[in-house]
Amino acid sequence: MLAKRIIPCLDVKDGRVVKGVNFVNLRDAGDPVELASIYDNEGADELVFLDISASVEGRSTMIEVVRKTAGEITIPFTVGGGISTVDDMTRLLRAGADKISINTSAVNNPSLISDGARRFGSQCIVVAIDARYNPEWGEWEVYTHGGRKESGMKVLEWAKRVQELGAGEILLTSMGADGTKDGFDLPLTRAVSQAVSIPVIASGGAGSISDFYDVFTEGAADAGLAATIFHYKEIAIAEVKDDLRSKGVEVR
Template identity: 65%
Template sequence: MLTKRIIPCLDVKDGRVVKGVNFKGLVDAGDPVEIAAVYNRMGADELVFLDITATVEGRDTICHVVEEVAAQVFIPLTVGGGIRTVADMKKMLRAGADKVAINSAAVKNPDLITEGARIFGSQCIVVAVDGKKREDGAGWNVYTHGGSRDSGIDLIDWVREVEMRGAGEILLTSIDADGTKKGFDLEMTRAVAEVVNIPVIASGGAGSLNDFVEVLTRGKADAALAASLFHFGELTINQVKAALVKAGVSVRQIG
């Protein structure tokens, strides 16, 4: 049985970790380098670093901060935000990232997934997908630019293409659930997990220990990502893993 992963996420704006609700109302949560070091000690399985305004502001990812974070962690590090070309991918991997996450750029130019997978290997390419329920309730659309633009692309069609083009993982965020602490979007996560054969990381909505259990069992996710719950000390990774073990979910033990 494959172990399920618990992944803290550093949403970074202007060099600081921030957290909001439904991608809005951002609140400062601390220094990314310090927080990364804490998660490394706490037993996180991986770490995701997202420069959340790089694409909207049309700039590159803050490379020096990535280098400092990478120096503090000895677990896989995924970096995303503002990665638009293969050259950008190479830059982040050289800065210390183990994987790169692409989102808006992949929607604009799907060949970027194919090229990245060919050059660096599928294991390095994570496609971040931000999904939101359509108003008629019939499925979900893919959003870009930090959740601000509706691409008009059907979520299920897109994740199938992402896998076909060679992505190694999908980082799936529910815009509807993001930051609400009302639970992961089990319906959307399961719908995606059932149509692809690559790992799905569920993101958006974690609020309790049971939420992690639910998304990794009923939601069929391979990993669960959270931010504010961990940043503000409401739950520890130890507590989450203990709850998963109690529920019969296989995880990498701490210590």
């Protein structure tokens, strides 16, 4: 079994890290370069940087912020937001990103997943899935454009397909749990983790140290991603790792 990873997420809008609840009511959380450096020093296993308004505004990710952030850290760094071509991926990787995360563009153009995987390797391609429970279906639906648009696609079917297309990892966000600090969406995470063989990063809802234990054991996730609790110093990464080790969960 691979060691579990703890990953802070930097949601960036207009050059600043922001965080909200259920994808709205954003508040400022600091400078992305500064926060990235702090997390590197505090023992984060990786970082995820998401330019959350890029797809909505129809522009590319901020290359300069990526370059500066990459220059400050030594841990793997995933970048997403507004990436719609292999050339976009190339520019970000050259700027210092280690992995590329695609969401809206992957739904609109699934071949982007396979094209990116062929060019850079599957380990480089992370497909982000924003999921919300659809009561009419009795299962979860994929949303795009920063959680603003329904896709009409079922999460489990899409997760299997992105794996077939060559994605190396899935970044799974529960829109209903996002920012609530009520715990990760364990049924969603478990369902996706069991449906695919590639690693699943659980996102949305972390509010306590025990939430990470739950998502790794009950949710079968490979990594736990959080923003609010780390940005506002509610929980330290070292505390999370110490707790997991004490309960027999292998962490890096």
